[in-house]
Amino acid sequence: MTVVSEDELRPDPDALLEQVSTEEPKQNKGKLKIFFGYCAGVGKTYAMLQEAHDLLDSGVDVVVGYIEPHTRAETMRLVEGLPILPVKEIPYKNIILREFDLDAALKRHPQVILVDELAHSNAVGVRNKKRYQDVEELLNAGIDVYTTVNVQHIESLNDVIQEITNVSVRETVPDSIFDDAQKVELIDIEPEELLKRFQSGKIYRPDRAATAMHHFFTRQNLDTLREISMRRTADRIYRDSAAKNGPAARTGSTKLLVLIGMSPSSAKNIRVAARMAESFHAPWTAVFVETPETENASLEEKKILRDHMTLAEQLGAQVVTLYGEDVVLVAARYAQLNGITNIVIGKSRRKRGILHCFEEDFEDRLIGELSDVEVHIIPDAGRREIPYKKPGHVDVKNSFPFSVADLLKTLLVLAGATVVSILLRGADIGAQNSAIVYILSVVLISRFTTGYLYGILASVIGLIGFNIIDTYPYFTFDFMKTGYPITFVIMLCLAVITSALTVRIKKQVQNSAAREQRTQILYEINKKLLSTRGLRNIVNLVNGYIVKLFGRSAVFYTMDKDGQPGGVLLEAEDERSAETLLSEEEKAVVQWVFLNRKRAGCGTDTLQGAYGFYTPVMSQGSVLGVLGVSCEKGALSPDSRAFLRMIISQVAMALERQRLSDEQRQVSVDSEKEKMRNNLLRAISHDLRQPLTEIHKASETLVREDRTDAKLAGYIEKESAWLMRMVENLLSVTRLREGSLPLKKVPERVKAVAEEAAARMKNRYPDRIFSVYAADPSLLVFMDATLIEQVLMNLMENAVQHSPADTAVDIRIQKRIRTVLIEVCDHGSGIAKEKVAHLFDADATAALNGGIGLSLCKSIVNAHGGEMRAKNNKDGGAVIGFTLPL
Template identity: 40%
Template sequence: MREIRPDPDALLAQVESDGEHSTRGRLKIFFGAAPGVGKTYAMLGAAREVAAEGEDVLIGYVEPHARRETLALTLGLDFLPRRSVEHGGTTLEEFDLEGALKRKPKLILVDELAHTNAPGSTHAKRWQDVDQLLDAGINVYTTLNVQHLESLNDVIARITGVVVRETVPDAVFDAAHEVELIDLPPDDLIERLREGKVYIPGQAARAMDNYFKKGNLFALRELALRRTAERVGAQVQGYRQAHAISGTWQSSERLLVCVSPSPLSGRLVRAGRRMASSLNAPWIAVYVETPATVGLGGVDWERLQRHLQLAERLGAQTATLSGVNVIDELLHYARRQNVTKILVGKPQEPRWKELLRGSFVYELTRKCGDIDVYVISGETDGGSPRGRPAAQKTSSRLPYLGSALIIAVCTGVGWLVSMRSASVNVIMVYLIGVVLASLQFGQGPSVLASVLAVAAFDFFFVEPQMNFAVGDTEYLFTFAVMLATGLVISSLMSRVRMQADLARRREQRTSALYSLTKALSGLLTLDDVVRAVVRDAGAACDAQVVVLLPDPSKGLAAHPSPGGFTLSERDLAVARWVHDNRRTAGLGTDTLPSAEALFLPLIDAGQAVGVLGVRPSSPELLNEPERFHLVETLASQAAVALGRLRYAEDAERIKVEVETERMRNTLLSSVSHDLRTPLTAIAGASSALVEAGDAIPSSMRRELLESILEESEALNRLVGNLLDATRLEGGALLPNKDWQSMEELLGVVYGRLARPLHDHPVRSDVPPDLPLFAGDGTLIQQVLQNLLENAAKYSPSGSPIDVKVEVRDEAIVVEVADRGPGLPEGEGERIFEKFRRAPHSLNRTGAGLGLAICRGVVNLHGGRIWAENRPGGGAVFRFSLPLGDAAPMEPEAEAS
């Protein structure tokens, strides 16, 4: 009796899912066949029920489509203000992701999951916004139409003639915690269209003539129902596997077709396809490998592979099982897969063989329980077999000759043993020979070895010797036990050998997948990913592998990598066909089979990101379904890795675009204010001087002129900072180094800033023996000026500014300290970023470029700049410049 245990993979998936759901928000999708079926209405109704229970519900984005009944359901619910985005001369209203994350409600409503966000948004698609909300632990209600599912996009385009550009990956739909189907009959939906509840009258008339044809709506409704049923079926199957439920649940039909090397299996497979189609049910083609059929070769092997390939072409899932008892293994697999019907072929063996070996059909029907068994009559599957050449008949005799030779050797060894010990020890020698034959040649030759061992023992060692006659009848029991022991040993050893072979093959496949997955997980560049795919996939499949990627100039080109192979023009044409049609073709398939290699599309999120070309060392290798499935799995892993790189590039590009947009907005808002303020002051003072003329008093005239001069200098500094920042950003600002005196540079800056520093006494601490340093005097003056202006701007009137210069660690260090409000927590490094202004400085003028220019200039000189809060209040800014080699001596020093 087979012990029923939970599937470890299903348990692991359940644990991971539970762990994810414990921290991640829950997604509920209101799913419909077409616009207008009432998804938004149902979502709002469900949200109101949640709000009535006291939960925090927020409407993040809802499209009421001007329907009064829908608008009525929004009353009483909190709204999140939408984000306005300027694009193409129009203002777009978008969902505010940042506002939602900051608000962090218990439940948020985000309509139209497939929507494409406006340029400059954090994410390109709204489903990505929803994914980030779920990661933040926020539950989400959303809506989705069936035509937006990526896997059905091309199917719906063929049905309706309309290509939908906005799609959602099926993984998002499958990962939803709950999907509620909102269904509406086509007649009712068309009536809603006529009443103007979906589109305005003009649009509604055009929609009914195109997309909303009744036939289209029937097809869309069927697809929506089927996709929802598939999701529920997957949930049922996962629950059954995780809880080790062995009984069959008749929740949906699922067929299993028993495939064998018999010529009748071809018709059996086709009958299974017809039955599955009539029941609209998935089906599986299964072959069970036993110790007696291990190493199947010749025509039988070719026919079996052809039957499995036929089943795959007809849409079946194929599986090869291994076990001692075919029926037990078959039923265990069927119950695990929730199979409801099993199709087997009508037995063709004579009745006497069934009486001796047992009837397969009878045993299956007796043990099947609540699974229905269908027995199909068949006919020989014609056609010449393709694939591996038939094994030579003579080669199948060699194991039997080997077994006979082993028994002959055992007889010689037994003759030597019998001369010094009892004949029972000779029996042990023969049993060792049976074990060796089982290990080396398999079950059939080991059975022959068991029979030959009994015969040789009787002939050579039992009185009368050299004769098969038995003088003592007690030896008959010995012969029986010896034969039974030999047969049991041969059966057990064959079983162990088969399990070892299967374990070795599985380990090779698992190792190949693990090796490739591990290698791809840590790679960040395209060259590394392609190199890993070519290396590991080639070793796993005993083949040469090449990866072809889209090229803007060539369309599709092989990525250069060691271990690949050169493509002919014909193979390159096949690869382009595979990329364009997203279907496997080439060697070993029925599509373009004349190619020298097998080509598989690398598909990620429904898009072809490349093509994998495989040229095996022997073309027959691809006829094995397991080997072919391994190649497909490796291709899917490669596609995921290439897709990850593409997503990383897109994320980086979007990040750069967002940062550029943010910087542009900051620059415009800062510069526009800081330019307008001095220009307004200059214009006002100039206007007063012009209009008043000589009537204005001399003291006021001087004040106005000083105001014009002061604002002009401020404007000049702002423009200079903008130019310097641009030159630093573009790498055009290069220092013109010469030997400089920091004391002299400070003196020049003090004189230049006499007016801004009028209300702040400057206390300098500069040692008299300060050495010279190599630097650009003009740029260092700019640094000192910006730091002193910054200190004066943020210090209370009358407070001193302390300037200290010292030599420390082969560098000259300058310190500017004030008694202002200091730096906010965590702003020590960020204060030097472009356009970065502390919160307490928002009411002061300045574009936030001065400190960024200071950092750029200091970095150009190989130094560093930093800031920190000053004990007792205020902030202190320090920068260091390397002294370098000793400065040349001054003439006075040389004369002395």
């Protein structure tokens, strides 16, 4: 910063804006601005490019990351004159796709970057599956992003748009991206004007425009889309206002719940619940009730359920999985315990058949259980993409598995039952006992075999065996004897029902045992984590459990002091390439997880080609570590991921506890070090003060008596005075840090204090020029004038030591909105870049040739509620200053 006159220091609007921006708290995360429209062609990209030109003219480092190629000449002309980032070319099926180059943007790191089409799906081979994930990385890197999106791409509005336009929009963005944006600018034009643009070919080619105007871009559709976009923007404004002024009382107690399942229609229910939650500004929960029927679901159905859970999480829901026999009773109990006021469910289809005629519908039962809760029933008007099986539907493949071992068990038990029946008949014991023997064999077979097949087979064979062995004439099959058909039918039904109930109870016991085992494992892990101390021990414990439970190699990464991930690997016995988890390629994935605080790797939407699955271990918004699991045997199943999340929640608490313990120990050590340091400084100061005073007096006497060695005496006087000031600084530092040096703040004229300090420095250095510049000479600030004067003298002395003898030292005083900035400028060689960050550290100032004075300055300024700062002049020299609150 160069020295200027007082006239040039008068504030102007641009300077005031700059001051506001510099005084705002710095945020590590970038800001997102969305140009929002109701349809293609309303001018989103055009408005974004216009604002980019304004930013460029204002000196902002703005770059075009990606602009969707348009046939609109007016839009593409605005790209000219802006810095453009080259696109990334991806070969795909004999064509070249042009995609946004995320890595190049992160390396370029501009202040603002333009990325068009937020809802775009990236090509295969790009790090992230969706472009909004690229934008999230840019924001996490501290880059401001300008982007565009249409209303039909908002996830919660997807089904509404489909019902209106009969067009399914595949590319969507989570509502959280839209809601968390710092700015949303609605770009709006009249539908008549937009249709004229279509007709003139300014949006699409004439042949494509004619088709679009008869399908999607009809006048009715445009009016409806425009209304939805305005309503969505208004909801956002209302939510932001409520966040500042407090939500309305009528929505304060609203809590929503949506029941989800494996039906494709559940996606519509989730979106409806998300829109209701946005309107009510209320929290909401997505609940899935797992029953014995759903546990045997196919892989396709499980994938649909996983997609629904992911959709609910993206839209801001808390996803909960419950277990039970009856979905209605379990859901009603959860709603009562959690104070749910509104429930969203889909309209269930009535089961066909005489047996179900008198069965109460699902929604009627739920309303009967929850008389005080509003139940919103959503009809499923859309066509189904895949056949959906209601609970109770029998999956032949899973329910009737074939096994030679089970078949042999069945035959052996039936053979034994037959032998027992023959012996009972030989002993002249009644035939009813033989029937009980065969029913017992059916129960045993159902107990020790898998599925329903062998129980039903045993029922039929047992019935035939009973007919042949225990009915006269013996060893003949005669089903039509008087009275026996009824007996046989009842016996067959009893055997089949007994078999089915036995299989069902066996599955329930197995599932309960699995859940109990999972709970026991979590309890055991938590118990051992509570008794484990030390980061390395916690990591080894976690890795051991992961390998034991999942049968896969595990690696746990933590950040070292240099900010680089260091991993601890534990290999599974049957995996030979587990060391890949420590490769540089996998470390890059881990680094991404640390920075973006999201899962990545095999089975996710980010870096899908990685060898392992990596998930962050987080506590209070910060990443404490990254846990990686080998995917050599394939991607983790949804159940395994859910169990892994439970374990990670326990690990996060243990790591947070260890971090706090380490910080407390470090604080204790630092406190003892500071105490010893202050005692040492105090002792040195007191021991040096007396002899330095005597040396200074003797040198003054020699100078006054005009001895022949007066020159040498003058040198002694100068150096002893410097040492005395150093001792005073040492004492002041220790007193400030111990709180024994109270501040006496009164209103003082800043310029007068600065001139007094400059006058004293002029007495010490008569050959140097000290100047004071202030735009407002009458500016008053509450301060301890003696201490602030000492700060200015230390800063000026530092400037004298590091600048040529024929240059001036200037003090500049500038009034800002909430503070006053006081700077001391020299014309020396400046400050090395690597030393600026540590210039005011107490342990580093001596090594940086700043003496203890700069540390004292920081202590005094901080005690006043101000901040120290340092930088280099563009024209040479250094500027060291501080702020004081007004």
